[in-house]
Structure formats: structure tokens, C-alpha cells
Amino acid sequence: MGWTAEDxxxxxxxWAGALLADGTEPGPVSLDPGGGRDLRQTREWWAYTGxxxxxxxxxxxxxxxxxxxxxAHYPVDPRPQDPSGLYEQVxxxxxxxxxxxxxxxxARTVPLPAELADLLDRVEDQLxxxxxxxxxxxxxxxxxxxxxxxxxxxxAAYIAEADDLSWExxxxxxxxxxxxxxxRLTHYxxxx
Numbered sequence: 001m002g003w004t005a006e007d008x009x010x011x012x013x014x015w016a017g018a019l020l021a022d023g024t025e026p027g028p029v030s031l032d033p034g035g036g037r038d039l040r041q042t043r044e045w046w047a048y049t050g051x052x053x054x055x056x057x058x059x060x061x062x063x064x065x066x067x068x069x070x071x072a073h074y075p076v077d078p079r080p081q082d083p084s085g086l087y088e089q090v091x092x093x094x095x096x097x098x099x100x101x102x103x104x105x106x107a108r109t110v111p112l113p114a115e116l117a118d119l120l121d122r123v124e125d126q127l128x129x130x131x132x133x134x135x136x137x138x139x140x141x142x143x144x145x146x147x148x149x150x151x152x153x154x155x156a157a158y159i160a161e162a163d164d165l166s167w168e169x170x171x172x173x174x175x176x177x178x179x180x181x182x183x184r185l186t187h188y189x190x191x192x
Contacts, residue, residue, distance in 0.1 A: 008175050009176060010065060011065060014062060016062065016063070016090060018043060018044070018045040018048040019058060045057045045059075058075065060076055062093075062097035064098060154189055
């Protein structure tokens, strides 16, 4: 149920996290979808209902997998007048806060040259048009792009490692965690 941004992967998955009345963030709660074998955990505000020995959320705030937490607190009314609209009402503020956080993450990343960013947008438009008119030709073009990106990614990963760039600087430039940066570069260098 979390929010994701394709550009940043799991490094910046966001959610509306719970806050207790004393302002602390509770630990995750386990959810059992029915079988008992697929227990899942969440920190989302809606799971903290006071039922089943769970604490009751007094407020929600934006949270991100990178550890960032939003400053604003959004009260959770334990007895809303319109329960059907409570979910959207509570998550609207935290989601906006998380999206501003992503804007800040994006601002720290390495910028693409404007000419390349424009070219990528035009390629995407062309491929979308081609997919509707000539899907097999679009598939052929995608295969060609995959070959190009595989080769360029491998070379760029080798050069980044040879340049002795720190994992922290690579991660910041890509807007992802150091662990994800290492994984991505390893993936690129191992692809054939």
C-alpha cells in the first residue's frame, strides 16, 4: 500500500506512518491475510486501531524507506463523521509531504544534460506512438534500446568503479541507497 517512485526504487518507498498520542512512532504490526503463512508487516497509520493489542494511532505523518520522516502531523479522528472518506483525508497531507521529499532527493541527483533528457522524452513518445501503430516494430526498437543500454550501463559502471567514486556519492547522484547503488552497478557489470 506504500507509495513508490520508479526513478528511486525501494530506496524511497513512502507511506503514511503512525504516530502515537505521545508523539512516538510505534514498531511495525503484523497482518495475517488469512492463511497464517504470509504474515506481512506494516507501519501504515490505518493498522494502528487499538484492536488486537495494537496501539491506537493519534496522527499520521509521511515516512520514507530511506529513514526520512515528515515534520507535519495529521490527526487521525478515532470516530470520524464519514469513515468512508477518512483514508483519503488522512493520507493526502503525508503523500504531499513525501512527494516534496522526493523533489529534494531529485535535486541532489546528477542532472541529465537537457539535450539528452529531451531526446529521451522524444524517444518515449515515438515508441508509444509506434506501439499503437506497429507493435512489432516497437518491440524491435525496444530490443535495440536494450542492447544499447546494456552496453552503455556496463561501460559506465566499470568507469565509475575505476574512478574510485565513493558508494555514497554514487548513491546520492542516483537518488538511491548505497546498497541499491552497489546492487545496480553489480547488475550492470555482470550483464552480457
